[in-house]
Amino acid sequence: MKRxxxxxxxxxxxAGAAGAQSADPNGTVTFVTTADPxxxxxxxxxxxxxxxxxxxxxxxxxxxxxxxxxxxDLATSWKASADGLKWTFNLRKNVKWSDGQPLTADDxxxxxxxxxxxxxxxxxxxxxxxxxxxKVNVVNPSTVEFILSRPWASLPTYLAYYAGILPKHSFQGxxxxxxxxxxxxxxxxxxxxxxxxxxxxxxxxxxxxxxxYWGGKPKLQGVTFKVVPDSNAQLAQLLSGDVDLIAIGNxxxxxxxxxxxxxxxxxxxANIYYFVALNQDxxxxxxxxxxxxxxxxxxxxxxxxxxxxxxxxxxxxPIAPIQKTYYNASVQQYPYDPAKAKALxxxxxxxxxxxxxxxxxxxxxxxSMPTASYQQLVPISLLVQQYWKDIGVKAEIKTMDxxxxxxxxxxxxxxxxxxxxxxxxxxxxxxxxxxxSAANVGNNIPNYKNPKLDTLLENGRKASSQLARRVxxxxxxxxxxxxxxxxxxxxxxxxxxxNKRVQGMRGITQAADFQYxxxxxVTK
Amino acid sequence: MLGFLVRRLGQGVLVLVLISLIxxxxxxxxxxGPSAASRFETTAEERAALTKQLGLDQPLVSRYxxxxxxxxxxxxxVTLNGGQPIGPILRQRLGNTAQLGLSALLLSVVIGxxxxxxxxxxxxxxxxxxxxxxxxLGMSIPDFWTGIMAILLFSVVWKVLPSSGLYDASAGxxxxxxxxxxxxxxGVLAFVMLPNLVRFTRSSLLEVxxxxxxxxxxxxxxxxxxxxxxxxxxxxFVPIVAMVGLILPALLSGSVIIESVFGLPGMGxxxxxAALGRxxxxxxxxxLVAGAVVxxxxxxxxxxxxxVDPRIRHD
Numbered sequence: 001m002k003r004x005x006x007x008x009x010x011x012x013x014x015a016g017a018a019g020a021q022s023a024d025p026n027g028t029v030t031f032v033t034t035a036d037p038x039x040x041x042x043x044x045x046x047x048x049x050x051x052x053x054x055x056x057x058x059x060x061x062x063x064x065x066x067x068x069x070x071x072x073d074l075a076t077s078w079k080a081s082a083d084g085l086k087w088t089f090n091l092r093k094n095v096k097w098s099d100g101q102p103l104t105a106d107d108x109x110x111x112x113x114x115x116x117x118x119x120x121x122x123x124x125x126x127x128x129x130x131x132x133x134x135k136v137n138v139v140n141p142s143t144v145e146f147i148l149s150r151p152w153a154s155l156p157t158y159l160a161y162y163a164g165i166l167p168k169h170s171f172q173g174x175x176x177x178x179x180x181x182x183x184x185x186x187x188x189x190x191x192x193x194x195x196x197x198x199x200x201x202x203x204x205x206x207x208x209x210x211x212x213y214w215g216g217k218p219k220l221q222g223v224t225f226k227v228v229p230d231s232n233a234q235l236a237q238l239l240s241g242d243v244d245l246i247a248i249g250n251x252x253x254x255x256x257x258x259x260x261x262x263x264x265x266x267x268x269x270a271n272i273y274y275f276v277a278l279n280q281d282x283x284x285x286x287x288x289x290x291x292x293x294x295x296x297x298x299x300x301x302x303x304x305x306x307x308x309x310x311x312x313x314x315x316x317x318p319i320a321p322i323q324k325t326y327y328n329a330s331v332q333q334y335p336y337d338p339a340k341a342k343a344l345x346x347x348x349x350x351x352x353x354x355x356x357x358x359x360x361x362x363x364x365x366x367x368s369m370p371t372a373s374y375q376q377l378v379p380i381s382l383l384v385q386q387y388w389k390d391i392g393v394k395a396e397i398k399t400m401d402x403x404x405x406x407x408x409x410x411x412x413x414x415x416x417x418x419x420x421x422x423x424x425x426x427x428x429x430x431x432x433x434x435x436x437s438a439a440n441v442g443n444n445i446p447n448y449k450n451p452k453l454d455t456l457l458e459n460g461r462k463a464s465s466q467l468a469r470r471v472x473x474x475x476x477x478x479x480x481x482x483x484x485x486x487x488x489x490x491x492x493x494x495x496x497x498x499n500k501r502v503q504g505m506r507g508i509t510q511a512a513d514f515q516y517x518x519x520x521x522v523t524k
Numbered sequence: 525m526l527g528f529l530v531r532r533l534g535q536g537v538l539v540l541v542l543i544s545l546i547x548x549x550x551x552x553x554x555x556x557g558p559s560a561a562s563r564f565e566t567t568a569e570e571r572a573a574l575t576k577q578l579g580l581d582q583p584l585v586s587r588y589x590x591x592x593x594x595x596x597x598x599x600x601x602v603t604l605n606g607g608q609p610i611g612p613i614l615r616q617r618l619g620n621t622a623q624l625g626l627s628a629l630l631l632s633v634v635i636g637x638x639x640x641x642x643x644x645x646x647x648x649x650x651x652x653x654x655x656x657x658x659x660x661l662g663m664s665i666p667d668f669w670t671g672i673m674a675i676l677l678f679s680v681v682w683k684v685l686p687s688s689g690l691y692d693a694s695a696g697x698x699x700x701x702x703x704x705x706x707x708x709x710x711g712v713l714a715f716v717m718l719p720n721l722v723r724f725t726r727s728s729l730l731e732v733x734x735x736x737x738x739x740x741x742x743x744x745x746x747x748x749x750x751x752x753x754x755x756x757x758x759x760x761f762v763p764i765v766a767m768v769g770l771i772l773p774a775l776l777s778g779s780v781i782i783e784s785v786f787g788l789p790g791m792g793x794x795x796x797x798a799a800l801g802r803x804x805x806x807x808x809x810x811x812l813v814a815g816a817v818v819x820x821x822x823x824x825x826x827x828x829x830x831x832v833d834p835r836i837r838h839d
Contacts, residue, residue, distance in 0.1 A: 036606070044560045044563070044566070045559075045606045045607065047559070047563070119569065120573050120577075122566075122569075122572075124563075127567040127569055176577075178560075178577070178607050179607035181607060181608050181609065184606070185606065200690065200789075201613060201616055202616075202617070202620075202690075202789020202790075202793065203689060203692075203789050204689070226787070227789065228688060228787045229793070229797075230785060230787065232785075233675070233687065233785060233787050236675045236676065236679055236680055236688070240679040240680050240686075240687045241683070242679075242686065242689075400555070401556065402556075402800070403555075403558075403559060403562045403801070403802050404554075404555040404556040406556065406557075406564060408555070410564060410566070411557075411562075411568075411571065420564065438567075440568075441568035442567045442568070
């Protein structure tokens with residue numbers, strides 16, 4: 001979820017944009033990160049501060065192209081068996097780790113069998129992988145087989161999603177991979193276009209070009225990440241020229257950036273959607289009319305104007321418009337309509353009490369709504385509270401810090417409504433967030449259970465052709481828009497501010513751009 | 525004197541044990557858990573595995589026992605959110621905070637005490653009123669705002685100083701480079717500390733200046749500088765030394781904000797990050813070290829009294 005912060009599109013940083021300008025052969029760029037990174041994409045200690053850095057260090061078998069489709073990276077080709085339970089990946093030959101050792105099928109098998117699929121390790125995204133992948137077999141040094149327990153059409157996409165391959169030889173004799181400080185925090189052996197040269201805890205991570213990189217010599221001499229937790233300090237560093245690129249969290253600062261001649265702004269979308277989850281363990285929310293009413297009551301365009309300063313688009317479901325192939329806009333819509341909201345609630349048996357609060361069976365419609373003082377969650381919750389108040393529904397907001405919020409909402413599921421967001425791979429497979437089996441224990445935050453949706457999402461995983469998948473996911477989107485497992489708020493646009501001297505980024509999403517870092521350069 | 529030292533050190537150890545007990549049980553009773561096991565997308569299965577790995581499935585008392593046993597052997601354990609040994613991190617962060625804190629203290633003392641003396645000697649003059657206004661400002665304005673304004677002016681508008689971060693000595697140490705990085709954070713922190721020191725010095729000296737023995741000194745024909753420098757300051761310095769002793773812990777707490785604003789990796793930021801991430805082991809280590817610093821500082825201040833005023837004896 002926190003990946004959202006760093007998942008941006010750099011639409012105008014196109015490789016050709018500086019065609020007429022010459023690249024500085026000794027050029028370096030400086031980015032920011034919010035905390036000391038963990039150089040291991042699978043470590044539970046690797047959060048948003050580590051994701052992009054890990055992409056520079058540890059390529060996956062696949063990466064994204066401009067349409068966010070998986071294309072070759074460490075794997076050159078792949079093929080699924082007829083029953084969809086075995087995927088064979090042919091690996092790129094002559095790929096070397098930064099220490100000169102060859103990268104082989106053993107490394108791929110080690111990464112998955114010994115880290116990701118080991119239940120007791122609790123690796124990042126481990127559940128998602130264990131849900132479908134049983135094991136990875138080495139066929140020969142340049143071929144691996146993924147053995148699946150159930151079909152998973154999205155496997156190549158997920159292999160591009162922070163799924164870097166790690167060097168088996170570095171982990172020889174290591175009993176606890178998450179406490180392998182020499183690797184995770186100091187100087188890992190890597191295979192990406194850049195490698196670590198120096199880490200100063202709390203201050204900087206310096207990377208230099210990796211001459212062993214399979215994709216050719218990177219155009220930049222190095223990349224530095226400065227650890228700057230405070231967003232105001234990040235902006236100050238960008239304005240003073242100390243850093244080259246930051247993600248803008250507060251849209252109000254955009255004008256300040258625009259006034260600087262050296263800087264440019266890029267606006268884009270990613271596969272992110274904000275929502276209000278209504279806990280389905282609460283009988284009141286099991287009535288779809290109530291869920292629909294609560295969404296009709298929210299003026300989402302107005303919220304986008306006020307909270308996001310216009311940088312967003314009303315959401316219709318979990319598949320964002322960035323997934324052009326699969327996004328289905330022809331689903332039930334919920335324009336701001338308090339009258340309709342009241343009518344639906346009346347149908348569901350909710351009538352205004354003496355003080356205007358809706359009542360049913362002698363009980364007022366009061367919703368406990370915990371939220372975290374993190375990014376824009378508090379203002380979002382306050383606005384939702386106001387809109388619901390207008391139709392006679394009382395929301396009681398309790399603000400807490402992030403970790404307390406996680407414990408209350410995610411671990412204990414002790415909430416009735418809560419605003420949050422999902423950031424997922426650009427793939428229509430949203431099973432982990434909606435499947436009945438993920439209620440209470442997984443990523444199905446509202447604990448929504450619908451056998452029809454389960455079947456559709458399972459069929460989506462089985463569908464082998466793009467057309468078949470489209471059919472399934474169009475139907476799934478229509479069902480989700482009608483049923484509202486989550487109250488969909490908006491697809492936010494990401495704002496990136498950067499120094500114009502940085503060139504060569506492909507302009508996909510930031511996560512995708514970092515998979516082509518060897519192409520970046522700075523102008524002289 | 526030796527008896528005094530042993531007694532005070534014994535009391536210090538007892539205080540540290542109490543601090544560790546209270547802190548350990550308080551942070552473990554607080555809602556939320558370590559970030560490593562508190563991700564939005566972590567499933568129940570992953571959380572169970574991580575909780576076991578971190579030893580959080582053990583009873584609290586046995587966890588405290590393990591932690592205390594490690595500390596007695598000089599081992600603070602590893603961070604819960606990262607699995608790094610805490611000792612080296614503490615050393616590095618303490619060094620950075622010491623650079624910031626001592627620089628700020630030096631600035632505060634070098635500027636604050638002379639200003640306090642001057643304003644006491646020229647009571648109700650223009651200088652006194654101006655300094656009074658500035659110190660009132662310093663006490664009123666929050667340090668994070670002062671920090672952000674300093675960055676805005678010196679780094680963004682005038683571009684004369686780095687906006688934040690630590691001096692990078694990897695290419696060789698340069699005093700100028702170090703100063704450039706340290707002057708803003710230390711200056712802002714000193715600006716926060718200064719008002720107390722100026723006002724305290726002023727009032728302490730004013731109190732002494734009204735005493736009979738100084739009138740006698742003046743009556744004997746001693747020059748004013750000698751009256752102030754030799755006779756008045758000596759007595760006024762005892763409370764001033766106490767004040768400096770009080771400033772040191774305040775510098776530690778002030779560094780929390782300043783280090784965050786200026787992106788300095790010190791103890792303050794470590795404490796904040798550890799608290800937010802519920803990194804119990806790191807919180808314990810930081811609390812213990814901060815407690816030890818305060819205890820040792822107070823002891824040093826008490827010992828300094830006898831140097832300033834020989835009548836004070838620690839028997």
